Amino acid sequence: MSKSRSVDGKWPWVFVLPTFLGVLAFYLWPLLKTMYDSFTETGPFGGATWVGAANYSQLIGDSEVYRAIVNTVVYTAIVLLGIPIAVLFASLLNRPGLKGAMVYRTLFFLPYVAMPTAISLVWRIIYNGEYGVLNQALGVIGIDGPSWITEEWFALVAVALLGLWMSIGFNMIVLSAGLKGIPSELYEAASLDGAGSAQQFRSITVPLLTPSIFFLSVITTIAGFQLFDQLFALLGPTNPVMPKTQSLVFLFYDAAFVGNERGYAAAVAVLILAVVGLLTLFQFRFQRRWVTYD
Amino acid sequence: MTKRADQQRLGSNRLAHVILVIGSLAMMFPFLWQLKLAFSSNAEIQAVPPDLLPKGLEWTNFTEVFERLPFLDQFWVSVAVTLGRTVGQLVLCSMAGYAFARMSFRFKGLMLALILSILMVPSQVYLIPQYQIIQQLGWLNTIQGIIAPGVFSAFGTFLMMQFFKTIPAELEEAARLDGCNPWQTFWKVVLPVAKPGLISLAIITVLASWADLLWPLVVTSSPNEMPLAVGLATLSGYQGSISPGVMMAAALMAMAPILILFVVLQRRVVEGIAFSGLK
Numbered sequence: 001m002s003k004s005r006s007v008d009g010k011w012p013w014v015f016v017l018p019t020f021l022g023v024l025a026f027y028l029w030p031l032l033k034t035m036y037d038s039f040t041e042t043g044p045f046g047g048a049t050w051v052g053a054a055n056y057s058q059l060i061g062d063s064e065v066y067r068a069i070v071n072t073v074v075y076t077a078i079v080l081l082g083i084p085i086a087v088l089f090a091s092l093l094n095r096p097g098l099k100g101a102m103v104y105r106t107l108f109f110l111p112y113v114a115m116p117t118a119i120s121l122v123w124r125i126i127y128n129g130e131y132g133v134l135n136q137a138l139g140v141i142g143i144d145g146p147s148w149i150t151e152e153w154f155a156l157v158a159v160a161l162l163g164l165w166m167s168i169g170f171n172m173i174v175l176s177a178g179l180k181g182i183p184s185e186l187y188e189a190a191s192l193d194g195a196g197s198a199q200q201f202r203s204i205t206v207p208l209l210t211p212s213i214f215f216l217s218v219i220t221t222i223a224g225f226q227l228f229d230q231l232f233a234l235l236g237p238t239n240p241v242m243p244k245t246q247s248l249v250f251l252f253y254d255a256a257f258v259g260n261e262r263g264y265a266a267a268v269a270v271l272i273l274a275v276v277g278l279l280t281l282f283q284f285r286f287q288r289r290w291v292t293y294d
Numbered sequence: 295m296t297k298r299a300d301q302q303r304l305g306s307n308r309l310a311h312v313i314l315v316i317g318s319l320a321m322m323f324p325f326l327w328q329l330k331l332a333f334s335s336n337a338e339i340q341a342v343p344p345d346l347l348p349k350g351l352e353w354t355n356f357t358e359v360f361e362r363l364p365f366l367d368q369f370w371v372s373v374a375v376t377l378g379r380t381v382g383q384l385v386l387c388s389m390a391g392y393a394f395a396r397m398s399f400r401f402k403g404l405m406l407a408l409i410l411s412i413l414m415v416p417s418q419v420y421l422i423p424q425y426q427i428i429q430q431l432g433w434l435n436t437i438q439g440i441i442a443p444g445v446f447s448a449f450g451t452f453l454m455m456q457f458f459k460t461i462p463a464e465l466e467e468a469a470r471l472d473g474c475n476p477w478q479t480f481w482k483v484v485l486p487v488a489k490p491g492l493i494s495l496a497i498i499t500v501l502a503s504w505a506d507l508l509w510p511l512v513v514t515s516s517p518n519e520m521p522l523a524v525g526l527a528t529l530s531g532y533q534g535s536i537s538p539g540v541m542m543a544a545a546l547m548a549m550a551p552i553l554i555l556f557v558v559l560q561r562r563v564v565e566g567i568a569f570s571g572l573k
Contacts, residue, residue, distance in 0.1 A: 011397065011475070011476040011477065012393045012397040012398075012399035012402075013399070014389075014477070015389040015390060015392055015393035015397070015476075015480070016389070016390050016393045016394070016399070016405060018386050018389065018390070019386045019387065019389065019390035019409070019446055019447075019451055020390070020405050020408075020409065022386070022445065022446030023408070023409050023412065023446050023448060024408075025427070026420070026424055026427070026442070026443040026446055027412045027415075027420055027443070027446070027448070028408060028411075028412065029423065030419070030420035030421075030422075030423030030424050030427075031412065031415060031419055031420060033422075033423040034419050034420065034422060034423060037422065037423075088313070089313075089314065089317050092310040092313055092314055093314065095307060095310055097307065098307055098310060098311075099307075100311075102560070104314050104317075104318055105560075105564065106557060106560055107318040107321050107322055108317065108318060108321050109556075109560075109563075109564065110321060110322070110325060110553065110556070111321055111324075113501060113552055113553065113556045113563070114325070114549050114552070114553065115504060115505045115522070115523060115526075115545075115548060115549040115552060116505055116507070116523075117505070117507055117522075117523045117524075117526045117527040117548075118522075118523075118526055118544075118545035118546075118548045118549040119324060119325075119328075119545070119549065120527075121526060121529070121541050121542070121544075121545045122324045122325075122327065122328040122331075122542065122545060123324060125327075125331060125339070125538050125541075125542070126324060126327060130340070130342075131339065131340040131341070131342055131344070133327060133344055136342065136343055136344060165320075165321070165324075168321070169321070170567070173564055173567055173568050174568065176568075177568045222416075225416075226416050226417075226418070228507070228508055229505070229507045229508070229527075232507065232511075232527055233507070233526070233527040237527075237528070249416075249418055249508075252418050252421075253418075253508065253511075253512075256421065256422050257425075257512055262422055265422060266422060268418075269416075269418045269419045269421070269422070270419070272416050272418055272419070273415060273416055273419050276414070276416050277414065280414060
C-alpha cells in the first residue's frame with residue numbers, strides 16, 4: 001500500500017479506538033473474566049473466592065448438564081432436517097422460468113424475520129393440548145395428540161419443530177446463492193446426454209451445493225448449542241418440564257441469574273465455548289472429505 | 295428450445311408449484327392462525343373443533359393489550375434500543391472497518407486479530423461480566439444499559455472492512471488531493487459509496503436488536519423498562535389473567551413493524567443476509 005504512516009498521522013486512532021476500546025471493555029475483558037470466574041465461587045453477599053477446579057468437577061458430576069447436552073443433540077438433529085427440506089424448495093424455486101418466485105421467497109422467509117418470542121406464543125397455542133389446532137388436526141386422522149408443551153420429550157420436539165420451521169428461510173437464502181453459482185451449461189449438457197430432472201438434481205445440484213450445505217450444517221449446529229429464545233418463550237421459564245428439556249444456555253442463565261451461582265455458571269459458559277469451538281474445528285477438518293469445491 | 299422440451303418444462307414447473315404452494319402454506323399457517331386468533335373471542339379460541347375462519351372481528355383483544363399490558367412503554371423501549379444499536383454500529387463499525395481496510399498504523403494486525411478473535415465466541419461467555427459492568431454504571435433498567443455492549447461489533451467491523459476493500463481507492467485519492475482530511479474523505483466520499491454495505495449491516499442489526507431476548511432479559515426487571523421481546527417472553531407469568539386472544543394481539547403488534555419492513559425491503563433484506571451470511 002502506498003500510504004505511509006506520516007500521511008495518516010493520528011487519524012487511524014480516531015477511527016479505530018472507539019470500537020477497539022469498546023470491544024476490549026465489553027468483550028475481551030469479559031471473556032477473560034468469565035474464564036477466571038469459572039474457578040471461583042460467589043459468596044452470599046457477592047465477592048468471590050478461589051475454589052480451583054471445583055466448578056468443573058461439579059459440572060462433570062451434574063446430571064442436568066448431561067441432560068442438557070442430550071437435549072441439544074436431539075434438538076440439533078431435528079433442526080438439521082431443515083437443510084434437505086430447504087435444498088428441495090430452493091432448487092424448485094430456482095428453476096428457470098418459474099413464475100411467482102419472488103412471492104414464494106417472501107413467504108418462505110417470513111418465519112426467519114418474525115420475532116422468535118412473538119411467534120413462539122402463537123405456536124404455544126397451536127400446540128395446546130386441549131384446544132390446540134395441531135392436536136385437533138391429529139384427531140381427524142385418529143391420533144390422540146399429547147400435551148405438547150408439558151410432557152418432557154414432546155416439549156423438546158415441539159421446540160425443535162419450531163426451530164426447524166424458523167430455519168428454512170435462512171437455509172434457502174444461502175442455498176439460492178449457491179445455486180446461482182452453478183453454471184447452467186452443466187444442466188444443458190446433462191439434458192443433451194439424456195439425464196432427467198431427478199438425475200440432474202442428484203449428480204449436479206447436490207454435489208455442487210455441498211459447500212453451502214456444509215456451511216449451513218456448521219451454522220445450524222452452533223446455533224443448536226446456543227438454543228435459548230424459542231425454548232424460553234415457547235415453554236415459559238417456570239414450566240415444570242423445563243429441568244428435563246433445558247439447553248446448556250438455559251442452564252447457564254438459570255445458574256447465573258436465578259440461582260446466583262456465578263462461578264458455576266461461568267464454568268457452564270466455558271463448556272459452551274469449548275463445545276462450539278470443537279464442533280467448528282471438527283467440521284472444518286472433515287469438510288474436505290465430502291465437500292466439492294468447484 | 296424445442297416444443298417438446300418446452301412442454302416438458304411447463305409440466306414439471308406445475309409439479310414445482312404444487313410442492314412450493316404446500317411449503318408456503320406450512321410457512322404461512324402460524325401467521326394466518328395468529329391473525330385469526332387475535333380477532334377471536336376466548337370462547338372461539340378454545341372451541342373444539344375450531345372454526346377455520348373467525349365469526350366476526352373482535353377488536354377487544356387489541357384494546358385490552360393497551361389496557362392490561364405496558365405494551366406502549368415496551369414498544370418505545372424496543373424502538374429506542376433498535377435505533378441506538380443500529381446507528382451506533384453503523385458509525386463505529388464503518389469507522390473501524392475503514393481504518394483496517396485502508397490505513398496503516400502501529401498494532402494494526404494485533405488489534406484486528408483481537409477484535410476478530412471474539413467472532414466465534416458464544417455470547418453467553420461475556421454475559422455475566424457485561425451485566426456486572428452495566429450494574430456498576432447504574433444502568434440496569436435503562437435504555438443505554440440495553441444498548442451499550444451492542445454498539446460494538448466484531449462482526450460489523452469485519453463486514454464493513456471486507457466491503458471497503460472492494461471499493462476502488464481512486465475516489466479517495468482524488469478527495470485527498472482536493473485537500474480533504476481523512477475524516478472528510480470518509481464522511482463525504484467513502485460512506486456514500488458504501489451504502490450497500492451499510493444497508494446490509496443495518497438490516498442485520500435491526501432484526502437482531504428487535505428480537506434480542508437474553509441480554510435485555512438480564513439487565514431489565516421492571517415491565518415498563520423492558521423491550522417487547524422480553525415483555526412477551528415473560529407473559530407466561532401473567533398467564534392466568536392474560537387470555538390467548540390478548541396474547542395473540544400483542545404478539546401480532548410486536549412483530550408487525552419488522553414484518554412490514556421486511557416485505558417492503560424484501561430484496562435488500564435477502565441480499566443483505568446472503569452477503570453477510572456468506573462473508
